[in-house]
């Protein structure tokens with residue numbers, strides 16, 4: 001290796017560590033990552049980024065598969081971003097499964113390599129520390145906390161943004177940082193967090209960022225529950241009732257597919273079903289039942305996420321919802337209460353109502 005190559009390879013003269021039995025490099029610092037990124041540019045290799053907070057599941061893997069089909073090099077970022085969590089949210093207990101995540105990436109990379117239809121491989125994991133991501137110090141998680149933030153309004157203020165007032169500020173800020181560091185040709189996000197995809201598309205458009213935003217469809221359990229890293233907090237009893245949200249949204253989707261276009265006609269039957277399912281639970285004995293609170297069920301414009309009274313069928317709409325599964329009552333001896341013993345779990349889900357004609 002020439003001096004020039006080794007300087008390009010790594011400014012500190014060390015090779016990046018890899019996930020064992022793979023060539024997937026692990027980067028924790030920006031300069032090392034940038035050196036690697038420059039090499040891809042010089043080699044005319046395209047880079048696709050899949051941002052995650054770790055605790056990987058099939059939803060993440062489906063995005064990585066999409067990225068490997070369309071890019072020479074896939075970068076997966078793993079970073080639990082503190083600024084998108086509200087002060088009273090679950091930052092402290094957010095699942096961290098680094099070893100398992102690496103094993104999943106190892107297995108997925110083998111699968112991708114064995115499938116001739118892919119352009120690329122999983123090339124790198126970018127897993128920075130908070131000192132790296134917030135070089136001037138970690139900003140406060142308070143709503144009026146000071147710091148260098150990116151805000152995308154008004155779309156970031158409604159729905160998830162209303163329930164979690166610092167959420168999209170944190171997401172937009174960390175995505176801006178990740179996109180600046182990785183400079184990916186394409187970035188991959190899941191439809192499960194649909195408002196996040198709208199916010200990220202707006203971030204890219206309004207800040208003239210040079211990347212394509214690609215959305216992967218929501219991966220689900222066989223009973224319809226959207227996969228989510230937070231599902232591990234449910235435990236057995238609440239897991240059975242966690243399909244309430246997807247069932248509720250499906251009823252609304254059916255109304256749309258039967259030609260209903262007004263808010264009342266679409267959301268009315270969905271709200272009725274949610275009420276009925278809650279009543280069923282209330283009628284059960286405390287040691288069996290699960291209480292939940294519907295945070296919102298929304299019928300919104302696909303670009304602005306503003307609530308709609310009537311769906312313009314040439315544009316379609318987004319049906320979305322959030323439900324808080326409350327801690328179980330009268331927990332039984334030995335009952336599986338989920339990871340961290342059963343605090344409330346907030347689930348989100350959505351369905352895209354496609355334009356007609």
Ligand SMILES: Nc1ncnc2c1ncn2[C@@H]1O[C@H](COP(=O)(O)OP(=O)(O)OP(=O)(O)O)[C@@H](O)[C@H]1O
Nearest residue numbers: 052053059189190192193217218219227228229230
């Ligand atoms: N079921 C899913 N199907 C497709 N993509 C998903 C799914 N769940 C998450 N993603 C996507 O994976 C990316 C990383 O998400 P994240 O690491 O926050 O996982 P998560 O399961 O959404 O976790 P959380 O429980 O925090 O919502 C996001 O773009 C997200 O939309």
Ligand SMILES: CC(C)(CO)[C@@H](O)C(=O)[O-]
Nearest residue numbers: 051052053081171174193
């Ligand atoms: C996009 C993201 C990685 C930013 O922290 C996060 O919000 C997520 O995992 O959906």
Ligand code: BAL
Nearest residue numbers: 053084085167193196
């Ligand atoms: N997938 C969204 C990340 C969050 O809920 O914080």
